[in-house]
Structure formats: structure tokens, C-alpha cells
Amino acid sequence: MDASLLTVQPAAPEPIYRQIVEQLRRLIAGGQLEAGELLPSVREVAGFHAINPMTVSRAYGLAESEGLLERLRGKGMAVAATRRAGQSESQRLALLEQQLVAVARHASELELPAEAVLNRLGRLMRSRE
Amino acid sequence: MDASLLTVQPAAPEPIYRQIVEQLRRLIAGGQLEAGELLPSVREVAGFHAINPMTVSRAYGLAESEGLLERLRGKGMAVAATRRAGQSESQRLALLEQQLVAVARHASELELPAEAVLNRLGRLMRSRE
DNA sequence: CCATGTGTATCATTACACCAATACACGTAG
DNA sequence: CTACGTGTATTGGTGTAATGATACACATGG
Known part of the structure; x- marks a missing residue:
């Protein structure tokens, strides 16, 4: 997955980290992100959208606690294996x-x-x- | 208009004063609130929904500066006369x-x-x- | 006239959300 | 082993929401 596929609007009232989490939730549910697929690194996303890496990290952390992502130590975050293809x-x-x-x-x-x-x-x- | 016709959710992420303003905007645009109609007093709305009068006052103030309401000194707030019926x-x-x-x-x-x-x-x- | 009802200005205070910057721990890859 | 790339804990700054408590100006209505 490419960082350019994420849409982030820093000016929107919706906080950035939540924009990212909810977007991930939908992209995974819809099957556009496949199980096991590696996400762009925190710094990559942050650099592309000119936001802070910690903001992305917060989003990733929430997504993980929600079961959407899983942490691959040393490699990054990936779509959780339990999430196979799209839901009904x-x-x-x-x-x-x-x-x-x-x-x-x-x-x-x-x-x-x-x-x-x-x-x-x-x-x-x-x-x- | 009755205070019970306003829906307020203190738990929602959307701030209360903004919930009120946007609701007024729609109710007026839709014609459910007619021009000249008197709104419930700040204290009435606040008491009914168990929120602070100043929060309602802030909403009314914004709605007035937006041209939705007009202040009738001594009587309260009313739907602005310029807002006749519903818009197109x-x-x-x-x-x-x-x-x-x-x-x-x-x-x-x-x-x-x-x-x-x-x-x-x-x-x-x-x-x- | 005057009691009552409007909205509002003004603080102070509490609480919280968001995000930036730094520094750190850890695993991978060569 | 070592350089590099992960994510992240921590801290601090900033802005905002909401409340609470007064006090005020004003107009209505009996």
C-alpha cells in the first residue's frame, strides 16, 4: 500500500488520527487492503501528508487495539491476518x-x-x- | 417552539452549541420554524436538557450573527424575519x-x-x- | 413604577483533545 | 556486529468545550 492512497485533511474538524483509523477500517472491510499487506511506515505517511509521525502512530496503535492491524516487530504494521478479504x-x-x-x-x-x-x-x- | 423539539446529545463529539446552531439552521431552512416565531428562552432550553445557560446563549449568539435569529429585547430570540418560509x-x-x-x-x-x-x-x- | 423575564458580558476553573518534538527500545538486514 | 528502519513513551504547548457564579442592561406586563 502506498501512502498516497490515504486521504488526510488536517483542516477538517475530525481529528487526523481518527480520519486514518476509520479510513483503514473501511478499506479493510471493503477488501481494498488485503490481509497481511504491509502498511506504509509511520514516517512515510507523516512525511507525505506533512503531519507528525506520532499522529500516525496513534492511529496505527488504535487500529491495532481494534484488531484491524497487527504489529510485525522490526518491519512495521500489517493488515491483521484474521481480516480475510472483505466482509459481507x-x-x-x-x-x-x-x-x-x-x-x-x-x-x-x-x-x-x-x-x-x-x-x-x-x-x-x-x-x- | 418547545424546548423539547431540540435534540441535544451532550455525549456526542460535536460540541453542544454547534449541535444547536446547525439544527436551527435546518429547521429554519425547512420551514418548520416560521419567521418571527419565538424560541424557548436560554434558561428554558438549558433546564430541559440539563446543560449550562451560557452554552445555549453561545449557540443563539452564533445563530444571530449568522442571520438566522434576531434578538427581540426583553422578549427573547425569534426566527429572523428575512427568513420567510423555507428556502428552495x-x-x-x-x-x-x-x-x-x-x-x-x-x-x-x-x-x-x-x-x-x-x-x-x-x-x-x-x-x- | 417595579417585579419579572429576556439575553449577555465576564471571570475563573476544570477538563480534555490534539499534535509536535525529542529520545528511546527493538528487530531486521546486510 | 552495525547501520538502519520499525513503532512509541514522554513531555509540553496550544486550543477549546463546558461549567459555575455573578452581575448587568433592557423591555415587558401587570
């Missing part, structure tokens, strides 16, 4: 549930018709090919 | 844009087919009556 679609969908509930609540507060929201979201998803 | 659908949809973009990105990372996401979201929105 319903499991992956569950990772989006909270966010979808929030969208539904906000749409309701905005008195937006469901079709309008679904149309826009559909367009956004398909434009990512 | 596209304007309201724009308030959801950022969140929808995030959903699309996450769905992509999860390798979820667009239909699965749209189905789930549609179900959630329609289950809100």
Missing part, C-alpha cells in the same frame, strides 16, 4: 448506518423529499465510477 | 452536500454498490413518516 455486504453497510441515520434526520429537518436526497447521493456515488 | 429545495439540498459527499467517499472505500446504500437510506428516510 450487510456488515459493510452496517459501518455506514450511523452516518445514514444522521443524513435521514437532517433531511427530515430540512423537509427534503427522499427522492431529491437519493438522486443527489446516487449521482455523487456514480461519479466516483 | 436546491438551497436546502446544498446544506446536505458535504455530508452526502462524505457518504459517497465512504461507500466507495467500503466497495459498496450504490443501490445498497440508496436502498438503506431510502428506507431510513421513509420510516420517519
